[in-house]
Amino acid sequence: MKTMKQLVIKNLHVSVEGKEILKGVNLVFNQGDVLALLGPNGHGKSTLFNAIMGHPRYKITSGSILADGEDITLMSVDERSKKGIFMAFQNPPEVSGVENMDFFKQIINSHRESNIKLFDFYNKLKEAYQEVNLSEDMNTRHLNEGFSGGEKKRNEILQMLLLNPGLVLLDEIDSGLDVDALQLIGKAISKQITKGSSFIVISHYARLYSLINPTRAAVMVDGKIVVDGGVDIIDKVDKQGYEWIRRELGISIKKEEDKPIVLESCARNKAVK
Ligand SMILES: Nc1ncnc2c1ncn2[C@@H]1O[C@H](COP(=O)(O)OP(=O)(O)OP(=O)(O)O)[C@@H](O)[C@H]1O
Numbered sequence: 001m002k003t004m005k006q007l008v009i010k011n012l013h014v015s016v017e018g019k020e021i022l023k024g025v026n027l028v029f030n031q032g033d034v035l036a037l038l039g040p041n042g043h044g045k046s047t048l049f050n051a052i053m054g055h056p057r058y059k060i061t062s063g064s065i066l067a068d069g070e071d072i073t074l075m076s077v078d079e080r081s082k083k084g085i086f087m088a089f090q091n092p093p094e095v096s097g098v099e100n101m102d103f104f105k106q107i108i109n110s111h112r113e114s115n116i117k118l119f120d121f122y123n124k125l126k127e128a129y130q131e132v133n134l135s136e137d138m139n140t141r142h143l144n145e146g147f148s149g150g151e152k153k154r155n156e157i158l159q160m161l162l163l164n165p166g167l168v169l170l171d172e173i174d175s176g177l178d179v180d181a182l183q184l185i186g187k188a189i190s191k192q193i194t195k196g197s198s199f200i201v202i203s204h205y206a207r208l209y210s211l212i213n214p215t216r217a218a219v220m221v222d223g224k225i226v227v228d229g230g231v232d233i234i235d236k237v238d239k240q241g242y243e244w245i246r247r248e249l250g251i252s253i254k255k256e257e258d259k260p261i262v263l264e265s266c267a268r269n270k271a272v273k
């Protein structure tokens with residue numbers, strides 16, 4: 001396992017499609033931390049993950065992301081992955097033409113000096129399928145194509161199991177999972193924690209967190225980490241929502257519905273007619 005002793009995010013500003021989403025994120029994250037990242041919809045949590053992972057649409061306009069002192073912001077996605085960073089998508093993309101098994105073999109081999117022996121690969125893969133309770137019939141399906149919501153999420157965790165990453169970023173891994181699957185995935189995450197992986201886990205619900213026992217929690221509002229502290233924050237958000245942030249910290253929270261609606265050009269043309 002490629003471990004990272006410390007990840008330091010300094011004054012990170014990120015724009016998407018020319019709009020500033022992250023407005024100065026500061027975060028110090030140490031090996032062994034399991035951080036619960038909360039925050040209202042549309043305030044930049046997934047944007048932070050995409051910026052850490054290096055998604056090309058998310059432009060870092062200033063600030064830095066230091067992995068053990070080395071700035072990774074100019075590294076390609078695969079270089080970051082080889083450093084041991086792994087992200088499970090909130091909405092895993094469907095990739096037609098790429099069979100699940102070929103994809104898995106490729107991601108394993110690209111993290112190794114020499115290719116994995118087929119026998120070892122099949123055994124490893126079989127075990128991972130069992131752990132997430134997905135059928136091996138998925139092997140010949142195209143990556144995420146036509147997968148149910150829960151199957152997509154299980155397929156993401158399966159990749160985590162195959163890669164054994166040092167730093168795992170989980171973006172709403174619990175959304176779409178049925179009650180039994182949630183327990184199963186909670187178990188898989190806990191096992192990965194005992195193996196030594198560090199985690200940043202985005203979820204809106206205390207239920208997932210109660211299964212994996214985070215060590216700390218933070219809240220993102222309007223592109224900044226406004227609360228960074230103990231796990232009592234999870235319970236507070238669960239019971240009270242985010243209103244206390246305005247009350248106690250004087251930070252107003254813009255709701256999704258307050259944001260101006262930007263019409264795409266064809267919709268605008270229609271509206272003008
Ligand atoms: N590719 C994109 N194009 C345009 N806007 C984007 C894009 N990606 C993110 N945004 C906008 O950036 C803002 C933050 O989005 P982000 O997905 O980071 O929020 P979030 O905190 O993860 O929300 P949620 O809890 O709903 O998942 C939103 O207003 C979103 O619409």
Ligand SMILES: [Mg+2]
Binds near residue numbers: 046047090
């Ligand atoms: Mg999100």
